[in-house]
Amino acid sequence: xxxxxxxxxKDYMVSLLKNGKREDGRGLNDMRDLKIDxxxxxxxxxxxxxxxxxxxxxxxxxxxxxxxxxxTPNQGVFTxxxxxxxxxxxxxxxxxxxxxxxxxxxxxxxxIRESGAIDFEKLVIKEGELVRVLFVDIHIMDYNGNxxxxxxxxxxxxxxxxxxxxxxxxxxxxxxxxxxxxxKIPVPCTYVKIADSLLYxxxxxxxxxxxxxxxxxxxxxxxxAAMQKGDVGSFKKEEILEIVRRSKARGDExxxxxxxxxxxxx
Amino acid sequence: xxxxxxDRSIVTPGMAIxxxxxxxxxxxDKFEDTxxxxxxxxxxxxxxxxxVVPLEGKYMPKRGDDVIxxxxxxxxxxxxxxxxxxxxxxLHVQDALRYxxxxxxxxxxxxxGEVIYANIKDVGExxxxxxxxxxxxxxxxxxxxxxxxxxxxVPRVIGKKGxxxxxxxxxxxxxxxxxxxxxxxxxxxRQMEGIVEKAINKIDNEAHIPGLTDRIKKMLEIELSK
Amino acid sequence: MDKDIKFFENGKRIDGRDVDELRxxxxxxxxxxxxxxxxYIEWGGNKIYCAVYGPRxxxxxxxxxxxxxxxxxxxxxASFAVEDRKRPGPSRRGVEIGKVTQGALExxxxxxNFPKCMVEVNIEVVQADAGTRCAGIAAASVALANAGxxxxxxxxxxxxxxxxxxxxxxxxxxxxxxGQADLPLAFLPRKNEFSLxxxxxxxxxxQLEEALELGKKGCLEVYEIQKEALxxxxxxxxxxxx
Numbered sequence: 001x002x003x004x005x006x007x008x009x010k011d012y013m014v015s016l017l018k019n020g021k022r023e024d025g026r027g028l029n030d031m032r033d034l035k036i037d038x039x040x041x042x043x044x045x046x047x048x049x050x051x052x053x054x055x056x057x058x059x060x061x062x063x064x065x066x067x068x069x070x071x072t073p074n075q076g077v078f079t080x081x082x083x084x085x086x087x088x089x090x091x092x093x094x095x096x097x098x099x100x101x102x103x104x105x106x107x108x109x110x111x112i113r114e115s116g117a118i119d120f121e122k123l124v125i126k127e128g129e130l131v132r133v134l135f136v137d138i139h140i141m142d143y144n145g146n147x148x149x150x151x152x153x154x155x156x157x158x159x160x161x162x163x164x165x166x167x168x169x170x171x172x173x174x175x176x177x178x179x180x181x182x183x184k185i186p187v188p189c190t191y192v193k194i195a196d197s198l199l200y201x202x203x204x205x206x207x208x209x210x211x212x213x214x215x216x217x218x219x220x221x222x223x224x225a226a227m228q229k230g231d232v233g234s235f236k237k238e239e240i241l242e243i244v245r246r247s248k249a250r251g252d253e254x255x256x257x258x259x260x261x262x263x264x265x266x
Numbered sequence: 267x268x269x270x271x272x273d274r275s276i277v278t279p280g281m282a283i284x285x286x287x288x289x290x291x292x293x294x295d296k297f298e299d300t301x302x303x304x305x306x307x308x309x310x311x312x313x314x315x316x317x318v319v320p321l322e323g324k325y326m327p328k329r330g331d332d333v334i335x336x337x338x339x340x341x342x343x344x345x346x347x348x349x350x351x352x353x354x355x356x357l358h359v360q361d362a363l364r365y366x367x368x369x370x371x372x373x374x375x376x377x378x379g380e381v382i383y384a385n386i387k388d389v390g391e392x393x394x395x396x397x398x399x400x401x402x403x404x405x406x407x408x409x410x411x412x413x414x415x416x417x418x419x420v421p422r423v424i425g426k427k428g429x430x431x432x433x434x435x436x437x438x439x440x441x442x443x444x445x446x447x448x449x450x451x452x453x454x455x456r457q458m459e460g461i462v463e464k465a466i467n468k469i470d471n472e473a474h475i476p477g478l479t480d481r482i483k484k485m486l487e488i489e490l491s492k
Numbered sequence: 493m494d495k496d497i498k499f500f501e502n503g504k505r506i507d508g509r510d511v512d513e514l515r516x517x518x519x520x521x522x523x524x525x526x527x528x529x530x531x532y533i534e535w536g537g538n539k540i541y542c543a544v545y546g547p548r549x550x551x552x553x554x555x556x557x558x559x560x561x562x563x564x565x566x567x568x569x570a571s572f573a574v575e576d577r578k579r580p581g582p583s584r585r586g587v588e589i590g591k592v593t594q595g596a597l598e599x600x601x602x603x604x605n606f607p608k609c610m611v612e613v614n615i616e617v618v619q620a621d622a623g624t625r626c627a628g629i630a631a632a633s634v635a636l637a638n639a640g641x642x643x644x645x646x647x648x649x650x651x652x653x654x655x656x657x658x659x660x661x662x663x664x665x666x667x668x669x670x671g672q673a674d675l676p677l678a679f680l681p682r683k684n685e686f687s688l689x690x691x692x693x694x695x696x697x698x699q700l701e702e703a704l705e706l707g708k709k710g711c712l713e714v715y716e717i718q719k720e721a722l723x724x725x726x727x728x729x730x731x732x733x734x
Contacts, residue, residue, distance in 0.1 A: 278646060
């Protein structure tokens with residue numbers, strides 16, 4: 001039994017969009033309130049709680065050591081995992097990750113990996129033998145739309161928050177701690193298309209009526225690090241380029257918020 | 267009867283509220299000679315009786331209630347409607363319209379996602395909810411907007427002898443249908459719909475604070491003068 | 493058991509508590525939008541969220557009971573909630589805790605009001621610091637009330653234990669790891685009975701009796717915190733009006 005949105009609500013939302021308005025009073029390019037709480041779990045090496053409107057996610061970083069992949073002996077290992085736990089929605093079920101959570105984790109992973117946010121070479125302890133293994137785990141607590149942006153922001157902030165122990169040559173932990181070798185802040189921006197309007201930061205209701213969805217992850221210089229057209233539907237070339245332009249501007253705004261938080265941390 | 271809490275106080279489940287003869291009602295339970303609350307709610311003491319109106323929870327369907335529901339499923343001869351209750355309600359094709367020529371394709375009558383104003387014909391022993399929507403004003407609702415509130419606060423939206431709903435209708439010139447299940451449909455001028463929605467949400471949040479009608483009237487006057 | 497660990501100093505426990513003292517507990521009610529009821533508990537270093545869905549029709553259908561709702565409890569720990577990363581997903585420990593949580597909560601619920609339905613409790617441990625199952629049960633009971641589920645009473649929960657041959661309330665991480673016994677309890681205040689009881693370690697009959705008494709006292713303190721948390725949620729709404 002999944003949630004069905006009534007036609008009255010759909011018609012109402014579409015008629016508002018014709019006048020450039022949204023159900024919650026936002027403009028098409030507005031984000032809901034963004035709240036970022038860094039370092040909320042002290043058992044984790046790094047952590048971050050992100051709230052976009054009523055969507056709530058928590059990301060945690062754990063660091064272990066292990067052997068590198070044979071084809072990248074001079075790089076650390078990085079894994080992103082997301083869980084759409086039944087807590088977050090009446091439609092999520094327990095069990096191993098399904099399509100949606102795997103897609104979510106992979107889009108977040110690509111944004112971080114491809115932007116070069118982490119200097120993987122600095123995670124090598126002994127080339128070809130021993131490297132750091134980083135895990136970012138993302139927990140979705142309350143699903144009210146736009147998980148991609150919430151998860152992506154939480155993940156990068158948790159990585160910036162992370163402190164890992166300095167290791168001696170044998171790989172044993174010492175007392176000293178250092179931050180992760182972070183270089184860039186990738187920020188994902190998600191848009192949906194409803195009745196030919198492009199909406200930034202979709203709510204749960206907007207996602208239930210959307211024709212299509214796209215996520216664009218930009219990095220500090222404004223280049224694109226990852227993209228994902230999600231769900232069904234399609235976009236015109238002009239729409240894609242317009243979304244990329246908006247994502248750059250929006251990404252810069254969120255990056256400056258994050259940069260401020262990161263400098264407070266140090 | 268001896269009352270252990272004040273009228274209109276908030277009680278948590280298991281709290282002792284009175285001593286005396288026990289009459290079962292939703293929201294109260296008995297422990298030895300004490301009447302206790304079985305829900306999180308507000309205590310109402312009236313004429314030597316006590317009841318607890320829940321602050322939270324789903325709609326508990328009652329025979330005769332008018333409700334507003336969304337079609338969520340289509341069966342061979344009936345529709346499943348979500349009416350904010352623990353169970354889906356069932357609308358049989360014979361109870362849906364006065365004349366049905368063709369029952370081969372119910373999708374042509376009501377589609378998934380459409381909103382129906384209906385009356386609860388019966389609640390069976392195993393909680394099967396049967397609806398009917400044969401006569402006016404029952405039937406499909408179109409356009410306007412739906413506001414969802416907690417079903418326990420619906421009496422406050424209607425008001426004493428319908429005073430609150432009359433006030434809302436008169437001041438906004440909107441058509442308003444109130445489902446006992448907490449779904450309220452409003453249709454009128456767009457801006458007016460918004461004002462009514464705001465007023466209803468205020469009633470939902472402040473239902474347990476005295477002087478509600480005056481506050482809503484004041485709010486409407488301020489909003490309408492904008 | 494590690495003989496070198498010191499549990500007491502100047503008559504107090506290492507974290508400064510008396511033997512019969514709980515750690516700091518704070519409960520927030522209604523923290524999620526999608527769930528029908530929810531809560532967040534901070535108990536010492538534990539950070540735990542709870543969301544309740546239902547009552548709604550049980551599926552798969554063969555689970556339905558014709559005379560009552562079924563209660564499903566899921567306990568899960570975030571992979572970053574503990575020192576060494578826990579593998580994400582279900583674990584044997586989590587499944588067992590889910591089951592005893594169900595057993596602790598169900599006796600207090602009036603599930604016969606909702607035949608064929610299910611009520612789902614989701615407990616998510618974001619940071620673990622000893623006593624997560626008790627904190628989870630206390631939070632879950634509050635979230636069930638917040639969902640409007642009818643019940644005979646709230647279910648408070650806390651652990652008693654033994655360290656250095658002394659019975660203490662609400663074990664800390666060190667006391668749990670290196671102590672002599674752990675006795676997680678849930679208590680039905682009105683019925684005056686225990687609905688969660690597990691034990692591991694070593695206790696004499698006399699020590700068990702003392703621990704049950706102490707645990708009951710702790711539960712009654714947790715009960716007051718639960719009631720206050722629920723009331724506070726609605727009183728605060730009062731204050732926000734003119």
